[in-house]
Amino acid sequence: SQQGEEDPQALSIQEGENATMNCSYKTSINNLQWYRQNSGRGLVHLILIRSNEREKHSGRLRVTLDTSKKSSSLLITASRAADTASYFCATDGYQGGKLIFGQGTELSVKP
Amino acid sequence: GAGVSQSPSNKVTEKGKDVELRCDPISGHTALYWYRQSLGQGLEFLIYFQGNSAPDKSGLPSDRFSAERTGGSVSTLTIQRTQQEDSAVYLCASGLAGGSTGDTQYFGPGTRLTVL
Numbered sequence: 001s002q003q004g005e006e007d008p009q010a011l012s013i014q015e016g017e018n019a020t021m022n023c024s025y026k027t028s029i030n031n032l033q034w035y036r037q038n039s040g041r042g043l044v045h046l047i048l049i050r051s052n053e054r055e056k057h058s059g060r061l062r063v064t065l066d067t068s069k070k071s072s073s074l075l076i077t078a079s080r081a082a083d084t085a086s087y088f089c090a091t092d093g094y095q096g097g098k099l100i101f102g103q104g105t106e107l108s109v110k111p
Numbered sequence: 112g113a114g115v116s117q118s119p120s121n122k123v124t125e126k127g128k129d130v131e132l133r134c135d136p137i138s139g140h141t142a143l144y145w146y147r148q149s150l151g152q153g154l155e156f157l158i159y160f161q162g163n164s165a166p167d168k169s170g171l172p173s174d175r176f177s178a179e180r181t182g183g184s185v186s187t188l189t190i191q192r193t194q195q196e197d198s199a200v201y202l203c204a205s206g207l208a209g210g211s212t213g214d215t216q217y218f219g220p221g222t223r224l225t226v227l
Contacts, residue, residue: 033215042115042202042220088154097142097206097214098167101154 006089006102014110019076021105023089024069030092032065033099034074037086046074046087081111113137115219117203123225124193132188132222136205142214143186144206145178148221149199157201160186193226200224 007022023032031050035043049056049065049072056063062075076083086106090099116135124130136143145157156170160180171177175193180186190197200221206214 035218041200043204043218045215045217048215090154092214097161098144098156098159098170099146099216100156101146103153 006087006105008105009103010106010108012108012110013079015079015081017079017109019079019083019107019109021074021087021089021107022071023073023102024071025089025091025100025102026070027091029067032063032072033090033092034061034063034072035088035090035101037088037104043088076107079107079109081109083107084109115203115205115217117201117219117222119222120220121223121225123227125227126195127192129189129191130193130224132190132201132203132224134186134188134203134205134219136184136186136203137217138184140205140207140217141183142206142216143180144204144216145186145188146202146204147199148202152199154202157188190224193224195226198224198226 005024013019029051031048033048034046036046037043047058047061047063049063051067060077065072086104088104089102092099118133141162143160146154148154158171158178159167175191178188200223202218202221204216204218206216
């Protein structure tokens with residue numbers, strides 16, 4: 001069964017706008033990761049945030065983690081058409097490293 | 112360096128046939144994972160290898176599914192007597208550490224399996 005729920009399921013914005021995606025999970029985690037997937041094939045790792053971290057930045061990406069609410073958000077600033085993809089959160093509990101994925105958010109950035 | 116590679120990229124088979132999917136992890140990565148992605152089920156964990164430890168097979172959906180990892184490197188996922196519900200993209204990932212410390216997983220491009 002899926003650990004995470006992502007919100008929204010689909011998001012359409014104009015180039016230059018910011019995109020925010022949210023992820024909620026159910027059990028205690030070791031870390032939370034965000035991945036991007038283009039065209040239903042391989043996933044590209046974006047960022048990993050550990051359970052003792054609250055915020056992390058990587059380029060135009062900003063990830064927050066609230067373990068008390070069991071939720072995370074991914075913010076993409078100044079979006080580009082090339083950011084169009086599906087974005088997944090994945091949690092790594094104390095289970096030996098396997099990732100439990102959310103259902104994903106489909107982001108469409110229109111030029 | 113090279114990323115995770117998988118072969119074949121696409122596989123079409125008939126119901127009841129056996130298939131083998133191959134994964135070449137990033138050199139030096141001790142952890143190797145298999146996942147599958149289908150329309151109805153999203154991304155699901157299948158099996159996890161970490162070094163010489165016994166694999167975590169908790170995600171395998173039935174005894175028709177098995178996997179092995181030879182020499183701590185290449186892995187093969189075998190599906191026997193394929194069924195139409197096995198149609199999915201099978202993704203392999205590898206990582207440096209795995210285990211309770213958590214690990215960034217690097218994914219291959221996947222094998223798209225279609226069972227007719």
